[in-house]
Amino acid sequence: MSTAAVELTDVKFSWPAQRPTLDIPHWQVEQAGTMLLRGASGSGKSTLLSLLAGVNTPQQGKIELLGTDLARLSARNRDKFRADHIGYIFQQFNLLPYLSALDNVLLGVQFSKQRRQRLRDPAEKTANDYLTRLGLSQRQQHQPAAELSVGQQQRVAAARALIGAPELLIADEPTSALDADRRDRFINLLLELSNANGTTVIFVTHDASLAKQFQFCTELSDINRVTSSLAEADDA
Ligand SMILES: Nc1ncnc2c1ncn2[C@@H]1O[C@H](COP(=O)(O)OP(=O)(O)OP(=O)(O)O)[C@@H](O)[C@H]1O
Numbered sequence: 415m416s417t418a419a420v421e422l423t424d425v426k427f428s429w430p431a432q433r434p435t436l437d438i439p440h441w442q443v444e445q446a447g448t449m450l451l452r453g454a455s456g457s458g459k460s461t462l463l464s465l466l467a468g469v470n471t472p473q474q475g476k477i478e479l480l481g482t483d484l485a486r487l488s489a490r491n492r493d494k495f496r497a498d499h500i501g502y503i504f505q506q507f508n509l510l511p512y513l514s515a516l517d518n519v520l521l522g523v524q525f526s527k528q529r530r531q532r533l534r535d536p537a538e539k540t541a542n543d544y545l546t547r548l549g550l551s552q553r554q555q556h557q558p559a560a561e562l563s564v565g566q567q568q569r570v571a572a573a574r575a576l577i578g579a580p581e582l583l584i585a586d587e588p589t590s591a592l593d594a595d596r597r598d599r600f601i602n603l604l605l606e607l608s609n610a611n612g613t614t615v616i617f618v619t620h621d622a623s624l625a626k627q628f629q630f631c632t633e634l635s636d637i638n639r640v641t642s643s644l645a646e647a648d649d650a
């Protein structure tokens with residue numbers, strides 16, 4: 415059994431009717447480690463995250479999360495595994511627009527008994543605490559997500575991903591709408607909350623300047639044998 419939080423071995427993935435997007439001989443992320451994953455636009459970062467979350471399945475190779483081989487789980491058990499162990503901040507946030515910020519955060523523990531059991535306080539208190547620390551006022555917390563600014567929605571998505579202390583936090587470019595100062599504070603808080611929970615963090619960006627806040631940094635082009643046309647254009 416692997417002791418890494420995430421381990422990929424000989425993973426190959428292609429979208430239907432397209433040339434391969436990913437061909438990764440080996441990549442791993444330590445438990446409780448914080449990893450920045452960098453790469454050019456279109457190079458396959460979001461695709462890789464979708465494989466880690468079990469949303470898509472590689473045509474070849476093995477993905478182990480917390481020592482579990484995702485391919486050995488039925489689709490139903492993969493959904494359960496994701497709900498129990500992974501907090502995911504999507505590139506497009508995926509908040510429910512008509513629900514309040516607070517209720518969106520509570521969704522993070524709604525589908526997982528394990529995550530509810532890890533709460534030290536009632537879920538509402540934890541959600542309120544996270545959102546307050548992330549800078550949302552009481553009034554904003556009760557506003558529908560659709561009425562929040564993009565940067566505020568990003569912070570709601572972060573709180574939803576972190577609540578109930580999932581072992582793995584996957585964040586797909588969650589700071590694109592923030593100015594540099596807010597971005598740094600957001601990442602520090604995200605890492606502080608993750609650290610307090612012992613959560614492994616995989617944070618995707620194309621912004622090289624963020625590397626200093628993370629323990630590890632991987633360039634997708636260093637682990638992926640497929641080179642994207644944009645990355646090739648950048649090299650030229
Ligand atoms: N749902 C999909 N169906 C088919 N092809 C897709 C799909 N999602 C992504 N792709 C293709 O896979 C490649 C990698 O896309 P991906 O979204 O993983 O890149 P990315 O590194 O996350 O880019 P960005 O930094 O712009 O978010 C692109 O060529 C894209 O067209």
Ligand SMILES: [Mg+2]
Nearest residue numbers: 459460505586
């Ligand atoms: Mg992406």
